[in-house]
Amino acid sequence: MDLENSTIFQLPSELIIQVLKNCTFQECYKVRLTCKTLKKLIEENLKYLASTEIYHIDLARRRVRAWRNFSWCDPIPFESIEYISKFFCFVNVKVLTVNKLDEELCAFLTENAQKNMLRFEQLRLFHSFSASHESICQLLLAAKCRVINFEAAESNLQPINFELEGFKKLNSLCFEMDDSIDEEFYDSILNNCQAKKFIFHSCDKIPQRFVRNMFEQWLIGSRELEAVRITTNQNFNFGDIISGLNIQNVDSSTWTMKNVKEDKATITMRRNNFHFFVAFEVNDHHIEDILYKIPFIE
Incomplete structure (x- = not known):
């Protein structure tokens, strides 16, 4: 040559x-x-x-911040959608936080996921959002996201929304202070989605029967679960929740049980007159593994 x-x-x-x-x-x-x-x-x-590995991107209308790791933050000026687009090409993100996700931002992120290999493991919708559930599901599928966290945002999810592929295929669903989801939602969620991990934090419309239904379905093997945490400002009755279930008491706040598949669950329940807490962890799965920690900066 x-x-x-x-x-x-x-x-x-x-x-x-x-x-x-x-x-x-x-x-x-x-x-x-x-x-x-x-x-x-x-x-x-x-x-x-190779692609760029980013721990956390915090996206809002007036600023973008990217954490290369848990402690290193790069502020990015938000001059325009076009200007920041280069920061969303060929990147793998553990957590993408979007403050007030609207249709324009959702379309921008979806396009980068479809054309420029934007990938993120967890989508954190913070404060509020106006993008439709259909648009959000397109984004979840395009970015191959398996976890969504409605943090301080009303999800307004209905049972019919789980016919959307993006929600149906999620591995984890997390809600914080979400009173927009009602009893019909809780009655159907275990049957309508594939998620094995849930967090319901300060969700005060969650019915007591949901906790019992969760235990019952897991025990007979009709519903796979890995980790669930529920907190609510309601005075649930322990006795009614566990009555007649094959459950073994360990101490004043801990129980264990084994289902027909030989999976073992550890249950921690606490309550007072104003608050109820339950953590349900199967085999080696843990509540703290559901969500990545979010870096904090003033």
């Missing part, structure tokens, strides 16, 4: 990809910009190449 006149395109595509595997995300991105041929080759082999 005449090295002086040869180009990279004379190499087999497989060899070029092997070289690019040793490049960082930023280096691959620069190579991608050089010509259409390399752009096409890189885009067709993205799953083999």
